[in-house]
Amino acid sequence: MKIINLGENNTIINQYMAEIRDKDYQQNRLLFRNNITRIGELEAYELSKTLDYTEREVQTPLGVSKINVPTDKIVLATIFRAGLPFHGGFLNIFDHAGNGFVSAFREYTDEDKTQVGIHIEYLATPEIEDKTLIIADPMLATGGSMELGYKAFLSKGTPKRIHVACVIATPEGIEHISSVFPEDKTTIWCAAIDPGMNEHKYIVPGFGDAGDLCYGDKL
Structure with missing residues (x-):
């Protein structure tokens, strides 16, 4: 399995990463969403x-x-709701792609909020048989949402190639994806790999809850 960390190189992506990590910059949701979208565009280009x-x-x-033009038939998939601006960045580049959407949300299963359950409730996707599947989701923390989203998309076919695209990944998330995705045809793309997660399964140092920062707090 290939792992490509674009943050290892000195590019403008690092400027966008510095801004979305900044707790003061995060007060402006529009600017935060725009930078998530721009990182998606640059990952898509690479x-x-x-x-x-x-x-x-x-x-x-x-x-x-x-x-020379690409011949791949692409399905660009994302996970509600945090994935929407990131997906938009990829769609700006791969504007002829089919689009798939799945809802996968985390829910703590204990009072201390250290155990996380993942729930799937919605799926809308074209057929993915023998196509290039790109799953774009900003945070690859435990990898649980990505795994369940991927398995939901598999109900519509088997892709010839899989790209897992995120903004920030953890070693735990990468290891989990490596254990459940086909090793010979999967590539993980990210703009940073952070050391790990806290007791509530949030990436540290990360930048917080991507969905809340994009769209506001949820109940």
Whole structure:
């Protein structure tokens, strides 16, 4: 399984990461969402380099141009609600992709809020058989939501290639994905790998709850 951490290189992604981690900057939801979207766009651009391409002839007003274009049939999937702006960034780049959506929410199962259960309630997706599946979700913490989302999408076919895209990952999340996703055709993309999680299963130092920072507190 390939793991690509774009934050290891000096690029503008690091500026966006510094801003979304900043607790003062986070007060502006619009700016926070915009940076999540921009990180999605840049990850999508890097991911596009791994697709299959073929030469195509394009008729211009003055002649014919030969251009290599991607041949992959892409399904771009995300997990409600935190994944929406990140998904939007990918969709800005892969604008011809099919789109899949699944709801997966965490719910603490003990009074100390240290044990987390994941629930799936909604699925809407095109067929993914033999397509390139990109699952875009900002936080790869335990990997539980990503696993259940992936299994829900598998009800609509078996993809030929899988890309797990996030903003921040943890070693635990990466290890979990490595144990449940097909190793020979899965790539994990991220902008940072943080050391781990606290007792409530939030990534540390992370940046907090992505859904709340994008859209406001929930009950």
